[in-house]
Amino acid sequence: MSPRQLTFHIFRYDPDRPEVKPHTQTFKIEEEMGMTLFVALNKIRDEIDPTLKFDFVCRASICGSCGMLINGKASLACKTLTKTLPSDITLFPLPAFKLLGDLSVDTGTWFRDMSMRTESWIHTDVEFDETAQEEKMDDDLALEIYEAERCIECGCCVGVCVTANIRQNFIGATGINRVSRFMLDPRDKRDEQEYFEVVGNDDGIFGCVGLMACEDTCPVGVPLRGQLAYVRRKMTVAGWHRK
Amino acid sequence: MYQSFSSDVLVVGAGLAGERAAVSAAQAGQNVIILSLIPPRRSHSSAAQGGMQASLGNSAMGKGDSPDVHMYDTVKGSDWGCEQDVARMFVNTAPIAVREMSAWGVPWSRVRNEKRMYEGTEIVEDPEKVGLITARNFGGTAKWRTCYTSDGAGHTLLYAMDSVVIKLGITVHDRMEAIELIHDGTRCYGVVARSLRDGSIYVYTAKTTVIATGGFGRLYAASTNAVINDGAGIAMAFNSGVVPLGNMEAIQFHPTGMVPSWILITEGARGEGGHLLDKDGYRFMPDYEPKYMELASRDVVSRRIMQHIRAGHGVDSPYGPHVWLDIRHLGEHRINTYLREISTIARTFAGIDPVKEPIPVRPTQHYTMGGIRTNKDGKVYGLDNLFALGEAACWDLHGFNRLGGNSLAETVVAGRIVGEKIAEFTKHATLEVNSALIEEHVRNVEGRIDQIRSRGKNGENWVEIRKEMQMTLELNVGIFRTAEHLQEAVDKLGNLYERSLNVGLMGDGGQGADPELVNALRLPGMVRMAITIAKGALERKESRGSHFREDYPQRDDQNWLKRTLAYWPEGAKEPDLKYEPVTITEIPPGDRGYGESNVKK
Numbered sequence: 001m002s003p004r005q006l007t008f009h010i011f012r013y014d015p016d017r018p019e020v021k022p023h024t025q026t027f028k029i030e031e032e033m034g035m036t037l038f039v040a041l042n043k044i045r046d047e048i049d050p051t052l053k054f055d056f057v058c059r060a061s062i063c064g065s066c067g068m069l070i071n072g073k074a075s076l077a078c079k080t081l082t083k084t085l086p087s088d089i090t091l092f093p094l095p096a097f098k099l100l101g102d103l104s105v106d107t108g109t110w111f112r113d114m115s116m117r118t119e120s121w122i123h124t125d126v127e128f129d130e131t132a133q134e135e136k137m138d139d140d141l142a143l144e145i146y147e148a149e150r151c152i153e154c155g156c157c158v159g160v161c162v163t164a165n166i167r168q169n170f171i172g173a174t175g176i177n178r179v180s181r182f183m184l185d186p187r188d189k190r191d192e193q194e195y196f197e198v199v200g201n202d203d204g205i206f207g208c209v210g211l212m213a214c215e216d217t218c219p220v221g222v223p224l225r226g227q228l229a230y231v232r233r234k235m236t237v238a239g240w241h242r243k
Numbered sequence: 244m245y246q247s248f249s250s251d252v253l254v255v256g257a258g259l260a261g262e263r264a265a266v267s268a269a270q271a272g273q274n275v276i277i278l279s280l281i282p283p284r285r286s287h288s289s290a291a292q293g294g295m296q297a298s299l300g301n302s303a304m305g306k307g308d309s310p311d312v313h314m315y316d317t318v319k320g321s322d323w324g325c326e327q328d329v330a331r332m333f334v335n336t337a338p339i340a341v342r343e344m345s346a347w348g349v350p351w352s353r354v355r356n357e358k359r360m361y362e363g364t365e366i367v368e369d370p371e372k373v374g375l376i377t378a379r380n381f382g383g384t385a386k387w388r389t390c391y392t393s394d395g396a397g398h399t400l401l402y403a404m405d406s407v408v409i410k411l412g413i414t415v416h417d418r419m420e421a422i423e424l425i426h427d428g429t430r431c432y433g434v435v436a437r438s439l440r441d442g443s444i445y446v447y448t449a450k451t452t453v454i455a456t457g458g459f460g461r462l463y464a465a466s467t468n469a470v471i472n473d474g475a476g477i478a479m480a481f482n483s484g485v486v487p488l489g490n491m492e493a494i495q496f497h498p499t500g501m502v503p504s505w506i507l508i509t510e511g512a513r514g515e516g517g518h519l520l521d522k523d524g525y526r527f528m529p530d531y532e533p534k535y536m537e538l539a540s541r542d543v544v545s546r547r548i549m550q551h552i553r554a555g556h557g558v559d560s561p562y563g564p565h566v567w568l569d570i571r572h573l574g575e576h577r578i579n580t581y582l583r584e585i586s587t588i589a590r591t592f593a594g595i596d597p598v599k600e601p602i603p604v605r606p607t608q609h610y611t612m613g614g615i616r617t618n619k620d621g622k623v624y625g626l627d628n629l630f631a632l633g634e635a636a637c638w639d640l641h642g643f644n645r646l647g648g649n650s651l652a653e654t655v656v657a658g659r660i661v662g663e664k665i666a667e668f669t670k671h672a673t674l675e676v677n678s679a680l681i682e683e684h685v686r687n688v689e690g691r692i693d694q695i696r697s698r699g700k701n702g703e704n705w706v707e708i709r710k711e712m713q714m715t716l717e718l719n720v721g722i723f724r725t726a727e728h729l730q731e732a733v734d735k736l737g738n739l740y741e742r743s744l745n746v747g748l749m750g751d752g753g754q755g756a757d758p759e760l761v762n763a764l765r766l767p768g769m770v771r772m773a774i775t776i777a778k779g780a781l782e783r784k785e786s787r788g789s790h791f792r793e794d795y796p797q798r799d800d801q802n803w804l805k806r807t808l809a810y811w812p813e814g815a816k817e818p819d820l821k822y823e824p825v826t827i828t829e830i831p832p833g834d835r836g837y838g839e840s841n842v843k844k
């Protein structure tokens with residue numbers, strides 16, 4: 001069987017050269033065995049157009065660099081095998097993030113801002129004691145925290161979220177999941193009301209309209225539906241407790 | 244035209260090592276800026292799956308562990324190539340570092356109140372220890388010592404570390420590439436950098452500059468490393484002409500890179516009880532290494548696999564022969580809980596469900612023991628006010644073979660130790676930098692960029708040169724080395740180096756953040772490092788750890804118990820190799836106790 005000819009339609013735009021309007025450019029390459037979009041895009045850049053911008057770091061679905069719209073669906077390019085796609089492949093950058101050029105978007109700045117606003121660190125007065133044994137924790141709880149912490153900040157759930165696309169400051173499913181990660185963690189001493197300050201608003205859990213596009217999208221399978229429900233429940237109660 | 248920033252401490256690299264050092268300086272009240280090619284959490288540290296070593300001794304199989312046992316494993320693993328004073332500080336600090344990371348939020352896997360079968364024996368945990376940080380088995384260790392978070396250890400460590408960086412308000416400039424050290428031949432004043440967002444030039448000056456830019460696996464054609472691990476930060480120090488790189492020939496090949504994407508399958512898979520099988524489904528490691536089997540040190544297991552493949556027992560594939568990694572007998576629950584990320588990787592990238600089928604694997608370039616040579620405080624040889632740590636450095640904890648789990652541990656332990664030294668040093672340091680010196684270095688960088696642009700399509704093609712360089716190392720400077728192949732590599736790379744100095748651009752002129760210009764600019768530095776690897780390997784006429792010479796199969800302590808120091812003087816075509824003694828404080832050179840004894844009698 002002769003290999004398939006793949007036709008890529010790739011979004012092109014360089015914000016530093018606004019005179020060239022956004023457009024899609026077509027590239028044709030031959031499919032190879034086990035080809036991923038990481039392999040395909042590098043082939044296009046190495047052999048056809050060296051100016052094409054995109055981001056890969058780990059190429060193993062671990063680092064979250066390569067989220068994009070693949071035939072309209074948000075996912076990680078590095079873990080997408082071309083054999084799972086038709087021979088016409090359209091690639092667009094993730095919406096909701098600042099475009100840096102072609103397929104490259106600034107997820108880094110967005111996520112740093114989200115981490116800052118949700119105060120994503122362990123809040124505690126306990127000083128670390130070099131000589132003391134660590135605090136005990138049940139392994140099942142550790143696994144539960146890890147479950148939420150598995151988010152790789154790829155931004156796919158933000159790209160597909162209606163709220164995130166209209167409300168610039170909405171922290172997205174990833175942000176709400178992040179808060180749940182700290183709520184679960186007994187090392188973080190924040191109380192209900194302190195969390196409410198962070199997520200009990202329309203840029204947080206109450207901005208979410210619950211259509212769950214995010215859960216279906218997450219490429220690493222963070223159980224977003226459950227995490228959103230958990231935070232919503234907690235924050236609704238926290239809301240009642242407020243004077 | 245350029246923008247400038249000044250700080251007490253400038254850290255180049257936002258992986259675990261760089262961030263941990265930055266935290267120490269910030270805690271001491273210093274003003275810190277971190278530069279990174281990418282957002283910090285995407286650094287390669289996040290890809291580490293298996294875990295980090297620390298002799299907590301909480302798990303039943305780690306009982307009786309201590310820094311002394313960890314010390315012995317590390318020195319033996321290094322084939323006596325490491326600095327023993329460094330190793331001693333390291334093993335003593337590792338338990339503190341792992342607990343500190345716990346306090347900062349790492350959800351370490353804990354000792355469970357559950358019996359478990361392992362290789363036919365039942366493990367019963369001490370009820371007193373339930374809930375403390377547990378450990379798994381890793382290669383070359385006498386005790387179970389590798390602390391882990393399922394198989395996302397690096398990810399959870401980096402996220403916790405970065406949360407502290409954010410909490411402390413440390414400034415991070417991502418998509419910013421450090422290109423040249425600002426120095427006058429004796430002291431470093433900072434770096435000239437280039438924004439990967441728009442291509443503009445930045446100047447960062449600091450009392451103290453720190454390099455923590457990670458490893459350089461991508462000099463090889465097949466590597467488990469992230470695509471950004473091309474050693475640009477190390478090349479920057481090397482290019483100064485006065486900073487030496489240590490033991491560049493010491494390259495680690497991991498036994499289980501997955502065919503054909505070369506994505507890593509963690510050692511944790513063998514630690515959990517996975518077996519290596521040949522084309523007949525036969526478990527061959529016990530024949531070669533009756534005592535440690537799949538969990539002898541990495542260099543040994545990789546050699547044994549290649550030896551078995553050479554004897555005709557490999558599985559043929561379009562990507563060359565391989566063997567199988569079989570974890571089916573661990574059972575679905577254990578695989579999907581503690582080896583979940585790698586199961587997903589096997590399913591996605593090889594279309595294989597490891598619950599039902601074995602995974603195709605072959606030894607693959609994985610780690611670089613060598614790097615920027617520093618003293619035990621992390622201070623770089625050759626330039627004052629400059630420190631280095633993490634995989635980019637040759638602090639020399641690993642000698643000629645790093646133990647799995649000792650590298651993540653190195654990043655956070657060195658981060659603490661060197662970080663404190665940096666903070667202490669910076670307290671007394673001043674920053675008076677001559678603006679003519681800055682101008683000179685900026686002009687240098689701009690000149691290099693202009694030359695590449697003006698050569699354009701008439702210049703050499705960087706894609707070709709890079710590929711040839713990668714193949715040359717892959718084929719000639721791999722697991723089994725000979726004078727003939729190494730000489731061939733040195734010659735070929737020398738030729739590629741000449742060509743790399745005339746690199747041009749195939750596209751439309753390298754404006755703004757053109758990715759092609761980024762690669763073209765890095766190329767000569769990469770080829771220099773590649774030559775240095777090959778030359779160091781050619782000169783080292785013995786076998787030690789991962790450096791195996793078929794023509795000199797034994798370790799030769801008489802002549803080679805020493806570290807290679809490579810310098811690249813300005814305008815040179817090859818590195819200048821010098822040597823220094825290895826520091827031995829506790830454990831005199833001896834036999835490693837593996838099936839293959841390599842000590843020259």
Ligand SMILES: Cc1cc2nc3c(=O)[nH]c(=O)nc-3n(C[C@H](O)[C@H](O)[C@H](O)COP(=O)(O)OP(=O)(O)OC[C@H]3O[C@@H](n4cnc5c(N)ncnc54)[C@H](O)[C@@H]3O)c2cc1C
Nearest residue numbers: 256257258259260280288293294421457633634648650651
């Ligand atoms: C797949 C894989 C799995 C691994 N698993 C384990 C394991 O289980 N246990 C273990 O102990 N070790 C493991 N290792 C090794 C370990 O992960 C690394 O050695 C370690 O994380 C390196 O950390 P680092 O901070 O030194 O560098 P990195 O995490 O690589 O960070 C380098 C940083 O430098 C920045 N940078 C680079 N160049 C420049 C420049 N020119 N300008 C500005 N910034 C720059 C990058 O942006 C990045 O932020 C693994 C390695 C791989 C490849």
Ligand code: SF4
Nearest residue numbers: 161208209211212214
């Ligand atoms: S459920 Fe909420 S967070 Fe998820 S996509 Fe819908 S609005 Fe966005």
Ligand code: SF4
Nearest residue numbers: 151152154155157218
């Ligand atoms: S929750 Fe999932 S989709 Fe959203 S950023 Fe994290 S990993 Fe990506």
Ligand code: FES
Nearest residue numbers: 057059063064078
């Ligand atoms: S490149 Fe890291 S997730 Fe795709």
